[in-house]
Amino acid sequence: MGIIFSFFAVIALIVIVFIGVQGANLHYLFGVVIPYAAFFIFLLGVIYRVLQWGRIPVPFRIPTTAGQQKSHPWIKTNPIDNPFTATGVFIRMAFEVLLFRSLFRNTKAELRDGPILSYGSTKWLWLGGLAFHYTFLIILTRHLRFFFEPIPGVIKIIESLDGFFQVGAPVLYLTDLIFIAAVTFLFLRRVVIPQVRYISLAQDYFPLFLIFSIGLTGVLMRYFLKTDVVGIKELTMGLVTFKPVVPKDINIIFYIHLFLVSTLFIYFPMSKLMHMAGVFLSPTRNLANNNRAEMHVNPWNYPVKVHTYEEYENDFRDKMKAAGLPVEKE
Amino acid sequence: MYNGGKIIIGLIIFVGLIALPFVFSGKGASAKPEPKLDTPEILKLPETERKCVESKEYMKREHMKLLNEWRDWVVRDGLTIYTSSSGKQYTMSLQNTCMKCHSNKTKFCDECHNYTAVKPYCWDCHIKPKEKEL
Known part of the structure; x- marks a missing residue:
């Protein structure tokens, strides 16, 4: 159900561009207004979500660890998987953010030959995820050539490395291939593995379809349909300098690409894609495991009214004495 | 706000980027x-x-593909004559056909290529035309 809904949602987005640009000639709306709106929704939305998360207290360190906690000096500790210091936490976070360490520990469970449940290591999700995220990052960085003039050397270096094999003209980017393959893998994984399909919802399929179609329209635009790149850069430079211009003769494929990207930006803050910011706020990753060494006071603790034994005895001393009970103070 | 300082720093980095x-x-x-x-x-x-050998619009969009095909046809297949869509015949040669008219590489090729960070590897093999005014 979710898969069909998501598929047609993306198709509908593409149809909207056809109607809007081809039919109604709303080039300014699709080239300037919607991208600006999407950008600011993205920016403010991400900030809002992060601030909302920041308001939630984490009263206690949650040590989900894969290493020995720091305790007695003669027990060997694991300072990265079970960090005690801020440095350790930083390294663990770096592993998590840059190398997806949690996914590396991914396991699969399967029933073999009747009722034998076996667990095994499975690295495909980790590999696919890593390939997907890093190629996405490189592609995003490469696109910065449309937002700077003169173009910084770093972007040119990335671009020339990406087109290292000089296949065809325009030069084939390796990241384009890997990116499309990785998104396809991440999608097939959801469809093929029954357990994953069972827990997959529209909100899982939609971003996959959306990102896939962004990649596909980009590939079509660069290698097959082609459009006026100089015109596109005039448009993007107009956007970043707040002097928007809409050059004529830019192929519809560019507007489809741009609209899908805008949709992704708008969708971003209200979806699971917020894991981009959320990964930094994972309590199980970003807190040092020093529960036993340091006092962590629950921030929503209210002052509890207590009645000590001393007060109790003061209240009932006479009656206790009369009943022959022992008292601490005479 | 809990751990406000760190979260704000993170957000500032995000907005900065x-x-x-x-x-x-x-x-x-x-x-x-x-x-x-x-x-x-x-x-x-x-x-x-x-x-040009083909229409302006076509050349604007497809010149890279055309040049790539010319390279393959000449170097790999030994063909040297290109028949354009209008039926006119041209010798397939970057230096002798294209650059004969467009002898101003810096003012013609590089103008757009630099703007869009495109660095074609034509001049890895071909000799750049000598331009008087640079």
């Missing part, structure tokens, strides 16, 4: 490439003859 293109869009932000078609060879031609 996002704002980079807006802040440092560069001094050429409003520059527009204008490839020049005023080489002596082109000016010598009568107004009606000033045509």
Whole structure:
């Protein structure tokens, strides 16, 4: 159900561009207004979500660890998987953010030959995820050539490395291939593995379809349909300098690409894609495991009214004495 | 706000990265490439003859593909004559056909290529045309 809904949602987005640009000639709306709106929704939305998360207290360190906690000096500790210091936490976070360490520990469970449940290591999700995220990052960085003039050397270096094999003209980017393959893998994984399909919802399929179609329209635009790149850069430079211009003769494929990207930006803050910011706020990753060494006071603790034994005895001393009970103070 | 300091720093880094293109869009932000078609060879031609091997629109979009095909046809298949869609025949040669008219590499090729960070590897093998004014 979710898969069909998501598929047609993306198709509908593409149809909207056809109607809007081809039919109604709303080039300014699709080239300037919607991208600006999407950008600011993205920016403010991400900030809002992060601030909302920041308001939630984490009263206690949650040590989900894969290493020995720091305790007695003669027990060997694991300072990265079970960090005690801020440095350790930083390294663990770096592993998590840059190398997806949690996914590396991914396991699969399967029933073999009747009722034998076996667990095994499975690295495909980790590999696919890593390939997907890093190629996405490189592609995003490469696109910065449309937002700077003169173009910084770093972007040119990335671009020339990406087109290292000089296949065809325009030069084939390796990241384009890997990116499309990785998104396809991440999608097939959801469809093929029954357990994953069972827990997959529209909100899982939609971003996959959306990102896939962004990649596909980009590939079509660069290698097959082609459009006026100089015109596109005039448009993007107009956007970043707040002097928007809409050059004529830019192929519809560019507007489809741009609209899908805008949709992704708008969708971003209200979806699971917020894991981009959320990964930094994972309590199980970003807190040092020093529960036993340091006092962590629950921030929503209210002052509890207590009645000590001393007060109790003061209240009932006479009656206790009369009943022959022992008292601490005479 | 809990751990407010760290979260705010993170957000500032995020906003800073996002704002980079807006802040440092560069001094050429409003520059527009204008490839020049005023080489002596082109000016010598009568107004009606000033045509490339294919239409301007086609060349603008597909010149890289065309050049790539020419390279393959000449170097790998030994073909040397290109018949354009209008039926006219041309020798497939970057240096002798294309650059004969467009002898102004810096003002013609590089103008757009630099603007869009495209670095074709034509000149890894071919000899760059000598331009008088640089």
